[in-house]
Amino acid sequence: MAWLSNGNKPAPHRLGPMQTLPQPMRTYPDSEAVDYCVVGVGSAGGVLLQRLARAGFRVVGLEAGPFWDTERDWVSDEKGSHELYWTDLRITGGTHPLALGANNSGKGVGGGSVHWAAFAPRFHPSDFRVYSEDGMGADWPISYWDLKPYYELLEKEIPVAGPAWFPWGDPHGHPYGPHPLGGVGDVLVRGCSRLGIRTVAGGPVAILSASHGDRPHCIYRGFCLQGCKVGAKASTLITHVPDAIDHGAEIRAHSMAARVSVNKDGRADGVLYYDREGKECFQRARAVIVSGYAIETPRLLLNSACPGHPHGLANSSGTLGKYLMAQAGNIIAGRFSELIRMYKAPPAHALTEEFYETDPRHDFARGFAIQTVGPLPIAFAKQMIAAAGAWGWGLRRVMMDYNHWAALGVLGEILPWEDNRVELAEERDQYGLRVAKVTFNLHDNDLKLIEFAKNKVMDVMWAAGAEDVVQESRFAHLVGAARMGSDPAASVVDKFGRTHDISNLFICDGSTLPTQGSANPGLTIQALAARTADYLIRQGDAIFSSSRRDESEPAIRYDLSPPYTQFKGNPRIA
Numbered sequence: 001m002a003w004l005s006n007g008n009k010p011a012p013h014r015l016g017p018m019q020t021l022p023q024p025m026r027t028y029p030d031s032e033a034v035d036y037c038v039v040g041v042g043s044a045g046g047v048l049l050q051r052l053a054r055a056g057f058r059v060v061g062l063e064a065g066p067f068w069d070t071e072r073d074w075v076s077d078e079k080g081s082h083e084l085y086w087t088d089l090r091i092t093g094g095t096h097p098l099a100l101g102a103n104n105s106g107k108g109v110g111g112g113s114v115h116w117a118a119f120a121p122r123f124h125p126s127d128f129r130v131y132s133e134d135g136m137g138a139d140w141p142i143s144y145w146d147l148k149p150y151y152e153l154l155e156k157e158i159p160v161a162g163p164a165w166f167p168w169g170d171p172h173g174h175p176y177g178p179h180p181l182g183g184v185g186d187v188l189v190r191g192c193s194r195l196g197i198r199t200v201a202g203g204p205v206a207i208l209s210a211s212h213g214d215r216p217h218c219i220y221r222g223f224c225l226q227g228c229k230v231g232a233k234a235s236t237l238i239t240h241v242p243d244a245i246d247h248g249a250e251i252r253a254h255s256m257a258a259r260v261s262v263n264k265d266g267r268a269d270g271v272l273y274y275d276r277e278g279k280e281c282f283q284r285a286r287a288v289i290v291s292g293y294a295i296e297t298p299r300l301l302l303n304s305a306c307p308g309h310p311h312g313l314a315n316s317s318g319t320l321g322k323y324l325m326a327q328a329g330n331i332i333a334g335r336f337s338e339l340i341r342m343y344k345a346p347p348a349h350a351l352t353e354e355f356y357e358t359d360p361r362h363d364f365a366r367g368f369a370i371q372t373v374g375p376l377p378i379a380f381a382k383q384m385i386a387a388a389g390a391w392g393w394g395l396r397r398v399m400m401d402y403n404h405w406a407a408l409g410v411l412g413e414i415l416p417w418e419d420n421r422v423e424l425a426e427e428r429d430q431y432g433l434r435v436a437k438v439t440f441n442l443h444d445n446d447l448k449l450i451e452f453a454k455n456k457v458m459d460v461m462w463a464a465g466a467e468d469v470v471q472e473s474r475f476a477h478l479v480g481a482a483r484m485g486s487d488p489a490a491s492v493v494d495k496f497g498r499t500h501d502i503s504n505l506f507i508c509d510g511s512t513l514p515t516q517g518s519a520n521p522g523l524t525i526q527a528l529a530a531r532t533a534d535y536l537i538r539q540g541d542a543i544f545s546s547s548r549r550d551e552s553e554p555a556i557r558y559d560l561s562p563p564y565t566q567f568k569g570n571p572r573i574a
């Protein structure tokens, strides 16, 4: 523990009411070449750093945002949590421009896992074979069965609460028991049941239904998207980063990576970044991993163009930035005569995946899920402005009625299209770096799928007994833009996240997903990160010195999980 100059002990860095950070954190000078420099300490970056540190590698995580002290920095207040998001300038366009900025991706240690709703379903086996099965989209270079052991492991690590029997995809149970049903979940289950649609309730969600190590259980106060000051909702800030630090990782907050550097031998040798004072710094590294999210990862690599890589790093295929995906996230809100009280539960707690797979009776491929969402008043007001044109006195009346409304969400699969992409805009940010320009267009299959899904959720809402139903079109969960694949001419990274072009440069985050299914992507992103870590650990020093690619599957390092992984929830489902 480092002491203050006045002799006092510094206040501990708190991550919830009971959890504190291991201190002091190990630090590395810029001039020392660490083994791995990881850009971005979010959903994927946090898991990756934790495992690499436990395996004994010298690792530094550069994070553009702050290192949250949850007791000091977070408030259980909707407006007060605005700073959790990446609100730096981004340019958006296309036939269906994506809303970027607030409520899109995270900035700060934990990244998007800080403000996610924590819905944690797995992808289905069919998601990995979309092209083979439907003649559209893409196949993954791995199968569901390659990832299944990592799903099972991450479900214990974060951990996931949910039903004893999840009947879709590869049916499975969950390590922690389900949560009680809130008002919106009750609407979803009631409406679906009346239409003969199967549902599950109480999860799967990475929120504690029983205490776990030094984290308390959920107290159902509904501020999950505001970070969860209670510490019941999983984020890598509290699940993986403390263990990474405990094992020698340095997390360098307020450090904005500007460029990945490549030496004359064509190997990545470090990252140029701006520190909290805006000073230009250079962290030397024997290998670099970019984990910056589906927009900032391609942006960084495009901004890293240099002689030998004139169109950006890892872009010899020309696919970097392309095949960006978002899921259709239409919100359907219904008014009920009885009280619903949307805020009194985690937004994520009931769903159906009955429409997930391609149905030959439909005129579109792939499908969608229906999930609970429980917007707090500001988000709800915005939805009612967009969905019902509510304004002035009308908006005030709707808001006075807030406790009578329930909101359900479509989560629909939009296929990967080449023209949906991230490029560099001419505009620059506060560091003088060109910002991302995001183009998004819906295609025929997407439009038909969204129309069907939207109407189905409205049917559910009416069936549940709603007196009034409105809907807002929106999108959720950006992934893709640096897709993995076996063919270096058509993809950016291989099945372990290693770029085809530079053997010691990796990408590990949601940008590597070739397709996205209609499951929320966070669990899959973290499972892939654990798998990439196992690969790197098995390769050992070969990553730093050799260009040879070993494609064999690594052994799963169960011994590298964070503490408490084997703890059992109460009630526990085997």
Ligand SMILES: Cc1cc2nc3c(=O)[nH]c(=O)nc-3n(C[C@H](O)[C@H](O)[C@H](O)COP(=O)(O)OP(=O)(O)OC[C@H]3O[C@@H](n4cnc5c(N)ncnc54)[C@H](O)[C@@H]3O)c2cc1C
Pocket (backbone or CB within 6 Å): 039, 040, 041, 042, 043, 044, 045, 062, 063, 064, 065, 086, 103, 104, 105, 106, 107, 108, 109, 110, 111, 112, 113, 115, 116, 117, 118, 119, 120, 225, 255, 256, 257, 258, 291, 292, 293, 294, 296, 297, 300, 348, 477, 478, 508, 509, 510, 511, 520, 521, 522, 523, 525
């Ligand atoms: C409101 C909301 C609710 C969501 N709910 C769910 C849900 O219920 N379930 C689910 O599965 N998913 C959910 N998501 C999506 C989920 O949060 C993301 O898919 C996931 O966090 C992406 O992980 P990632 O590792 O790709 O990126 P992130 O977790 O966003 O991490 C990227 C990190 O890199 C940092 N970074 C970026 N560029 C740089 C740079 N140049 N230098 C330094 N640092 C940099 C960022 O600050 C960030 O911390 C939700 C998203 C939103 C917006």
Ligand code: SF4
Pocket (backbone or CB within 6 Å): 207, 217, 218, 219, 220, 221, 222, 223, 224, 225, 227, 228, 229, 230, 231, 232, 233, 345, 346
């Ligand atoms: S509802 Fe539960 S998970 Fe969400 S903020 Fe409250 S305590 Fe945290």
